[in-house]
Amino acid sequence: MPKFSTLFSILFFSCFVASANFDFNANCLKAYQNVFELKLGTARQLIAAEKKIHPNNSIVPLLENYVDYFYLLTTENKSEFERLEANKEDRIDQISDDDKNSPYYLYAQAQINLQWALIRGRYGAYFTAAREINKANNQLQENAKKFPGFHLNGIGLGIINAVMGALPDGVLKTTLSTFGLKGNLQAGVNMLDKLAENLPKSSYEPFYEETVFNYAYVLSDVAHSPLAYTKTMKYTARIADSSLLKAYLQAYVCARNGHNDEAINILVDKPTGAVYQSFPYLDYLMGIAKLNKLDYSAAAYFERYLQTNKGVNYIKDTNLHLGWISLLKGDSSGFSALMTRIKNSGYTYHERDKQALNEANGPIPNIDLLKARLLFDGGYLTKALTALTDNKVEDFASAKDKTEYYYRLGRINDSLERDDAALSNYQNAINIGKSLKYYYAAKAAVQMGKIYEKKKNLAKAKSSFNIAINMKGHEDENSIETEAKQGLKRIGG
Known part of the structure; x- marks a missing residue:
């Protein structure tokens, strides 16, 4: 994330330190920045130091939740999700006992609710996720009325509007409708676009990277926008190259939107080292990108993903792609073995894994159609x-x-x-x-x-x-x- 001057720091803190117990001080800000570079170990150390010095700072439980959120996104580990979920209510309790006159009072609670809802939805826990989304929406709406100049409310409200406006029929949509919660996809996209455009010119600049992370997700996966590539590349350009999250966002959106060689180059040049959170999905993504140009060295990346991944998603889909490589190389027995493996291993939480199972149960693909x-x-x-x-x-x-x-x-x-x-x-x-x-x-x-x-x-x-x-x-x-x-x-x- 771009550095900012001492003068900017003074202006920032004068804007944001609403009370002693919601103190987004320099140490907290540094921890927050490390989260969004996926340097989660460093972020944990900084948060632990802040907790020791200022045990009553209610920004700490919010930052702890950010760390858990990105840890669970990068590991996709359901057992870790179940272990860490117990932290949620303790964090909400600490925040809810604090200063109700701070713009962070409702905002921090809403962020925690929304983050857990987004993770929970990945495992099909739709009823609880719906309650958390509804709670987060109510908290953000109330906060926006109390603090209309607190622009961070727009991040969560933008996500909720976009996701709700594009939600397919199913349990989550039905449950949310019982709360009277409806979204508007375009309104959500517009909120996030406005924030991405204007935050760098404001005292909220340190929250730019979080805004872009959510905006890129909405454009590519929710709105399926033809502008996903150009907007993502535009808004991520000013983020520091030391951010692994930047590399992920750019590579993902490039791979999803027909800029395959660019995706490969970004993944080759991504920042590496022990300081970064392990992110097996990037091997899966490289496998996808390589195979999309019929480069069978993709198999090594898919195999590495299966070896290092501790999560529940993309296992069936990875085996499907390995099966396609066997088929394209003329190894029909290898293809058949991998189709059997799809039926017997992995999970079907993710749509790609559901589709992989459908294809494993279907006829053998035609080679020319598969190449196309x-x-x-x-x-x-x-x-x-x-x-x-x-x-x-x-x-x-x-x-x-x-x-x-x-x-x-x-x-x-x-x-x-x-x-x-x-x-x-x-x-x-x-x-x-x-x-x-x-x-x-x-x-x-x-x-x-x-x-x-x-x-x-x-x-x-x-x-x-x-x-x-x-x-x-x-x-x-x-x-x-x-x-x-x-x-x-x-x-x-």
Whole structure:
């Protein structure tokens, strides 16, 4: 994180030290900065020193929760989550006994509630997560009324609005609706964008990195925004290169948005050393990026992830990718063994692991379709198209493969801005695959809707989004339906 002058420090502390027991002093600020560089060991030492000197400083339990939050995000370890969860109420109790006239009084409690809710949701504990989100939202709303100039409220409110506005139908959405809590995706995105733009020009500059971390997540994973790459790279540029979190954010968003070579370079150049929190996911991410350019050295990264990961997510998905490498190398027995391993190991908390299990139970992928899929995901559009050049729909025996063939062609042509070809491909995918259990036809309808939306043909956009919504019983139904509903909301349908 950028350094700031002594004068700025004086201005910062005069703004933020609301009472002696919510003292975001220099030591606390240094601990906070180390958290957001993923130097969690250093942060723990600084927090322990602060606790010894100022045992009643209620910024300490907030910082301790930040450390636990990022520790659990980087380890994905459910047993550690269950162990550390016991700390939550003690921290809330200490804060709630403190100065109610501080802007940190409600803010700190809300942050702790929201952080635990976001972690809890990863393990399917939706009812408790919903109660915590509702509590955090109420606390932040009240704090915003009491302290309208305390801009940090916008971080949590931005996340809650965005996540709630894009939440697919399911237990969490149903439970939150019982509290009367509704979100607005665009409002949440706008809140975070405004903060990312304006914090560097204000006394809240030290909280910039946290804002960008949450904004990048919302853009890429919640809003699925076409601006995710440009915005993330813009706003992370001013963060210090010593931040492992910066490397993660940039590599993740690059890999998710077709800037694959850039993702690989960022991961190669990431900061390393014992001072940083162990982060096995980065090996998984490198494996994904390598395989998306059909570089089979990806296998070494996937194997390392399986060896070092102590968490519950991406195990099935990692084995799926290892299976694809075997298949692409002509090792059908190795592929079969890995499909069996998917069925017998790992968990299905994460959508990628659920999809991996679906694929392990499905037919063997067609090699050309698999290559096109991987190359497209990496942003290698011309190579992806070349992978399908020698194929015609008649070359594929199953309705699944015929549907996927048209869907893959549609996605490639769509990204190459060949709208007419993409629309034709998508329509063919819908015609063949609308009654199948695979996601291709429904997703094709959503993509058609987006093209028509871009062309300002709102009647056809609405029709396409509704076609997607009306398809039932397929993979990824909830998230595709939610994406289609968001499209309807954008066009006023």
